[in-house]
Amino acid sequence: xxxxSYSDLIINGSDISYQDLLLTFEWRTKRNEIIERDNKRCTxxxxxETYGHKSFENGKYSYxxxxxxxxxxxxxxxxxxxxxxxxxxxxxxxxxxxxxVHHKFYxxxxxxxxxxxxxxxxxxxxxxxxxxxxxTIIMYSDRxxxxxxx
Numbered sequence: 001x002x003x004x005s006y007s008d009l010i011i012n013g014s015d016i017s018y019q020d021l022l023l024t025f026e027w028r029t030k031r032n033e034i035i036e037r038d039n040k041r042c043t044x045x046x047x048x049e050t051y052g053h054k055s056f057e058n059g060k061y062s063y064x065x066x067x068x069x070x071x072x073x074x075x076x077x078x079x080x081x082x083x084x085x086x087x088x089x090x091x092x093x094x095x096x097x098x099x100x101v102h103h104k105f106y107x108x109x110x111x112x113x114x115x116x117x118x119x120x121x122x123x124x125x126x127x128x129x130x131x132x133x134x135x136t137i138i139m140y141s142d143r144x145x146x147x148x149x150x
Contacts, residue, residue, distance in 0.1 A: 002023065003023055003024065003025055003028055004023065004024060004025070005024060005025045005026065006021070006024045006025075006026050006111070009021075009024060018112075021111060021112050022112060024113075026111070026113045027111075027112050027113045029113070030101075030112070030113035030115075030120070031101045033117070034101045034117060034120045034121070034122055035099050035101065035122050037117065037122075038121065038122035040099065040122075041099075041122065042097070042099065042122060042123050042124035042127050043121050043122050043123060044123055044124070044127040044131075045124060045126070045127050047097045047124050070086040070087060071086070071087055072084060072085070072086050072087075073085055073087055095126065096125075097124045097125060097126065098124065098125045099122055099123070099124060099125075100122070100123050100124070100125055100128045101120050101121070101122055101123075102120065102121050102122075102123045102128055102131065103115060103119060103120060103137070104119050104120070104121060104137070105119060105137060105138040105139070105140060105145075106137060106138070106139045106140065107139075107140045107141075107142065107143055107145070108139060108140065108141050108142065110143065
């Protein structure tokens with residue numbers, strides 16, 4: 001996946017898709033700001049990508065919990081000393097979670113990164129898909145938020 005600037009995208013092609021816009025530096029910057037604001041967690045199910053996901057041989061994935069619980073592990077360090085540490089508790093699941101940034105509404109001819117932060121929210125890929133399957137996202141005709149008549 002090649003990330004380019006919006007100005008390079010305009011110079012290089014006449015037919016620019018929405019997916020093309022989501023591959024720009026401008027969108028990546030805005031996306032990262034929103035994910036940071038939302039503490040790198042899905043605002044609906046609270047799954048995190050903080051430590052990334054880890055695929056196990058049995059096809060399971062692990063994610064850090066957000067309830068503050070910890071597991072205590074004991075191991076022998078490189079010096080042969082037995083050490084006990086608290087680590088964040090993990091949730092194990094059979095599906096991978098990735099963070100997306102969702103537009104709560106769209107404005108006709110507005111670039112994805114031109115929205116106010118309040119119009120954007122972090123969702124995991126599963127919650128994002130479910131939302132789009134079960135809700136209609138409003139499309140406004142302009143920045144005055146007049147509903148686009150279709």
